Amino acid sequence: EACWTVMRANWPEARSVTVFCGAGNNGGDGFVIARLALEANWRVRLYQLGEQARMPADARQARDAFISAGGTLQPFGTNAPIETEIIVDALLGTGVDRPVEGVWRSAIDAINAAAVPVLAVDIPSGLQADTGAVADVAVHARQTVTFIGRKAGMYTGAAADYCGDISFADLGVPGEILQQVPAAATLVRQPGLGALALPRVRTSHKGHYGHVLVIGGDHGMTGAARLAGEAALRNGAGRVTIATRPEHAALIAAACPELMCLGVTSARQLRALLDSVSVLLIGPGLGRSDWAQSLLAVVLEASLPRVIDADALNCLAGQPLPFENQVLTPHPGEAARLLDQTVARIQADRFAAARAISTQYGGTTVLKGAGTLIQPAGATPLVCAAGNPGMASAGSGDVLAGVIAALIAQGMDVAAAAVAGVCVHACAGDIAARQGERGLMARDIIANLRTVLNTTGDAA
Numbered sequence: 001e002a003c004w005t006v007m008r009a010n011w012p013e014a015r016s017v018t019v020f021c022g023a024g025n026n027g028g029d030g031f032v033i034a035r036l037a038l039e040a041n042w043r044v045r046l047y048q049l050g051e052q053a054r055m056p057a058d059a060r061q062a063r064d065a066f067i068s069a070g071g072t073l074q075p076f077g078t079n080a081p082i083e084t085e086i087i088v089d090a091l092l093g094t095g096v097d098r099p100v101e102g103v104w105r106s107a108i109d110a111i112n113a114a115a116v117p118v119l120a121v122d123i124p125s126g127l128q129a130d131t132g133a134v135a136d137v138a139v140h141a142r143q144t145v146t147f148i149g150r151k152a153g154m155y156t157g158a159a160a161d162y163c164g165d166i167s168f169a170d171l172g173v174p175g176e177i178l179q180q181v182p183a184a185a186t187l188v189r190q191p192g193l194g195a196l197a198l199p200r201v202r203t204s205h206k207g208h209y210g211h212v213l214v215i216g217g218d219h220g221m222t223g224a225a226r227l228a229g230e231a232a233l234r235n236g237a238g239r240v241t242i243a244t245r246p247e248h249a250a251l252i253a254a255a256c257p258e259l260m261c262l263g264v265t266s267a268r269q270l271r272a273l274l275d276s277v278s279v280l281l282i283g284p285g286l287g288r289s290d291w292a293q294s295l296l297a298v299v300l301e302a303s304l305p306r307v308i309d310a311d312a313l314n315c316l317a318g319q320p321l322p323f324e325n326q327v328l329t330p331h332p333g334e335a336a337r338l339l340d341q342t343v344a345r346i347q348a349d350r351f352a353a354a355r356a357i358s359t360q361y362g363g364t365t366v367l368k369g370a371g372t373l374i375q376p377a378g379a380t381p382l383v384c385a386a387g388n389p390g391m392a393s394a395g396s397g398d399v400l401a402g403v404i405a406a407l408i409a410q411g412m413d414v415a416a417a418a419v420a421g422v423c424v425h426a427c428a429g430d431i432a433a434r435q436g437e438r439g440l441m442a443r444d445i446i447a448n449l450r451t452v453l454n455t456t457g458d459a460a
Contacts, residue, residue: 002169003029003088003145004036007119010143011086016043018084020076020107021063022091022125023050028059029121030090035066045084047076049091049103076107082114089118089139092125094151099136100126108137117142123151124162130184131349132159132371140164147171152185155383156371157350185351185373186382191423191452196236196410209238210278210409214402215270215295216310217244217252221285224310224398226252227442228284229259231402234449235424237409240402241277243270243295244285267294274302281405283309283329284398305408309401313338322362324377327408327418329366329401330357351381364418366404368397372422376415387426388440390433395442400425403449427452 007017019034021027027050037044046066055063067073089111091104100108108126111118118141123129126138132153142164146154148171154163201208212232217225222244229240229252239260242252246263253261264270274280282299286292288311296315299306305325308316313330317337328338335353336343338361346353347369354367354375367373370389374382404421408414428448432440 003033003121006145006167014085016084017086018045018082019088020047020091023055024093025056025059026090026093026121028062030088031062031066033088034071035069038069038071048073049076087111087114087116087118089125090121093122094129096128096135105137108139112140120144122146127162129153132157133348134158138162148173155385156373157347160370183380186380187385188382188423189385191420193420206238209236211239212237212405212409213241213277213280215243215282216284216286217248218285218287222248224285227395227398228402230256231399231446232406233258234446235403235406236453237406267298270295270298278409279405280304280306281401283312286311288315305414307401307405320360324362325414326363327404327414331368335367364415366418374418374422382419384422384426387429388433388437390437390440391429399442399445424452
């Protein structure tokens with residue numbers, strides 16, 4: 001009935017529906033929707049797939065009630081007409097663990113080819129509930145109504161292109177019962193800033209809010225280091241220093257005079273800076289030259305908390321030196337290099353990939369992409385439900401790294417800073433996207449960090 005309620009709310013003018021029912025409990029839910037539509041005098045067409053003899057008792061009861069209400073079952077053929085205002089996908093549910101073939105694939109292809117909105121029951125057919133991977137083919141839904149517990153795979157990776165808007169119905173299951181089931185992941189939307197959300201002490205000075213050292217900005221990539229540094233300042237860090245190529249220091253300082261900029265040519269020069277800083281951020285625009293490798297070696301020797309991003313991750317790949325007080329921020333390509341896997345394998349199970357990186361390299365892993373994952377070492381992963389496709393532009397990752405580093409500089413532990421930083425970054429991107437996702441730049445995210453930081457309470 002939750003699906004029927006959502007369907008009427010989303011498409012109030014509709015009076016016809018085509019329902020695809022499988023032979024399991026998911027199909028039983030489809031029969032309930034079809035019966036309710038019949039009782040509301042809608043025009044209903046229902047295609048039954050699978051062996052009815054194997055239907056669970058509840059699903060059979062729902063089927064019989066649909067028939068008693070005047071409904072008829074039609075077998076699906078590849079040339080079956082789909083003339084309707086809405087399609088309901090109640091084919092496969094959460095049990096998909098192999099490629100979709102035969103008539104099931106034909107049905108999904110037909111659903112996707114129809115130029116009408118699709119409501120998926122519990123999860124789009126063909127999508128794996130635990131990972132978000134697609135079993136070769138999956139239904140593209142406009143709306144998904146999921147039941148009892150949210151499915152972790154629906155909130156990350158490819159799932160965003162299949163689930164559409166997601167509604168949740170607990171079906172009246174008591175909260176104390178749900179709490180007895182260990183969570184596969186925690187869904188977060190708003191940053192929990194803790195004490196950082198409180199008003200600042202009136203007598204405070206910049207030294208109270210930490211000092212971020214950003215290391216990067218090789219030839220042709222000066223902007224990456226600058227973006228990370230500006231993001232750290234906008235996210236509340238008291239001071240930010242950029243350690244970069246000597247010929248780039250003046251350029252960055254002129255573009256953003258609030259940043260301190262120092263040219264470094266050797267590991268010895270970088271090492272001399274460490275005593276005065278709170279956190280290290282290495283990677284934005286770093287490159288993979290001997291210069292980059294020598295600076296990374298200094299960072300890996302230090303005991304300071306650190307954020308490792310971009311090319312620093314590529315340099316780190318293959319030489320894991322486990323360290324707990326760090327955040328690694330790979331996109332899928334960098335994650336693939338860290339684990340010596342293909343990008344396709346990373347995306348097939350993003351949860352497993354993030355967990356493997358934290359296990360091999362230590363600390364907290366932020367696996368970027370749609371539904372960014374935050375995997376603290378040995379803990380339950382978190383999935384950020386905020387953010388938008390407009391943020392898929394150059395420099396966005398540099399901004400995120402600066403945001404996380406700023407929170408560590410202000411006293412947050414690395415895991416909490418990773419979670420809050422991802423959410424701050426995503427929320428700032430969502431504010432920027434109010435003017436449109438196309439053309440959204442990294443600087444637009446930076447411009448909204450201050451708003452998020454000053455209007456967000458301690459909510460996760």
